[in-house]
Amino acid sequence: MSEIVFGIHAVEVLIKRNSESIRRVLVQNNRRDQRLHKLIKLAQSNNIKIVQKSREDLDELTEQRHQGVIAECGELKKSSYHEKHIPELLDAAGSEPFILILDGVTDPHNLGACLRSADAAGVNMVIAPKDNAATITDVVRKVACGAAEAIPFITVTNLARSIKQLQDRGIWIYGAAGEAEHDIYQTKLNGPIAIVMGAEGDGMRRLTKETCDHLIKIPMAGEVSSLNVSVATGVTLFEVVRQRR
Known part of the structure; x- marks a missing residue:
């Protein structure tokens, strides 16, 4: 092949x-x-x-x-990381892990752009569900500009369970949702943290949203009610970077 x-x-x-x-x-x-x-x-x-x-x-x-x-x-090697490797990746990340969780992003261009932003922002790993979500393809690799090979991308069978495992390790889960009361500039986004971005159009699934510790949003000033998920991911990740510095 x-x-x-x-x-x-x-x-x-x-x-x-x-x-x-x-x-x-x-x-x-x-x-x-x-x-x-x-x-x-x-x-x-x-x-x-x-x-x-x-x-x-x-x-x-x-x-x-x-x-x-x-x-x-x-045949290119798929990610060598499995959900069982999450604890060791957390150990390697040190005292303040920085994680991106994608809840059902299906467009390969969006996945590639999210991986590129995650790599640039210093994210330690990207977690996504195995089902009903994009995976690594040639299009993803092209859009990611090398990030698909550089950053651990882990698909999990039960996203809510994986989020709870992160919480058990002391990681705070912040989910992006348009109905959130607080925006990313009003929220303290440092320490051990995972940012959850939802699928194109529908956003996070209900169970994922209920599992988050906090919901946050990007303030929107114009007529457009939301940003493309890859753009929103970049904006949110780099606000975390800004606060950490």
Whole structure:
């Protein structure tokens, strides 16, 4: 079974982190910019075969925006983390773990963007339900720009139970909900913390919401009642970063 990874940054990170999985890198034969040249040199230094292809040939491999580069891989390793690894990841995170929980995000572009924001904000792990939610795909890897390989992504069978296990470890759970009384700028968001973001459109499920310690919201000044989940995730995570500093 083979898989593809596309996009300059996603392929670059894959070469650096998992070069042995790459069979060859296909590059657009009429593209000669500096970023692609740098990627080709990196691939060659890792003894990865480079094959020149037309734009049309690359377009046949994916309908997504590939930026003139596609890595053909063997079956990529899925996340090596399982829900049983959550305690050891918490131990490694130190006294103030920072966790993102995604309750049913289904769009791979949103998942990729959430992972990218989580990695940039210094989140220790991302937790999501196994069912009715997006998982790691080539589109997620492209949008995540390397974060899909960098941050522990853990799918769990029972999200409410996993949240309670985090609470038992002294982690406060803050769920994002439009009906919350307090916004993220009025709320103390430091210490050991997990931020829960709900699904596109519907938000958190009822049981997830009831399990949270506190509900918070992003204040909205205009006519739009809510933000895209990936945008809301970035805003909320970096408010935590701001308060921690």
